Amino acid sequence: MTTVADIATKVRSKNAGPFWLTIDIFCGSPAALAQITQGLSTARVAALFNADPDTLKRFDIADLNVVKFSLPRPQIQGSLRDRDMHGAGWAPLIAEMQLD
Known part of the structure; x- marks a missing residue:
């Protein structure tokens, strides 16, 4: 399968x-x-991140050849339970997703 x-x-x-x-x-x-x-699909991305699909925002930007997803952080940045202060650890999860 292709990722x-x-x-x-x-x-x-x-x-x-x-x-x-x-x-x-x-x-x-x-x-x-x-x-x-x-x-x-947006639903699969929401499921991957355990996010509510209604709060996940998707932007397909054809002029830039970019797909962008925005979602609420599970913990507020810098709070005691925040394990990824810069948000950099989320990219590998989506990079490894298989396409339908």
């Missing part, structure tokens, strides 16, 4: 403020963008 990392040129995650995380999938070409957008 996101097999097609994307880069997958990164980062903070989008103390309450949100953002995951960017850089596809590199319109063909790669089409494969990612068709093979990666």
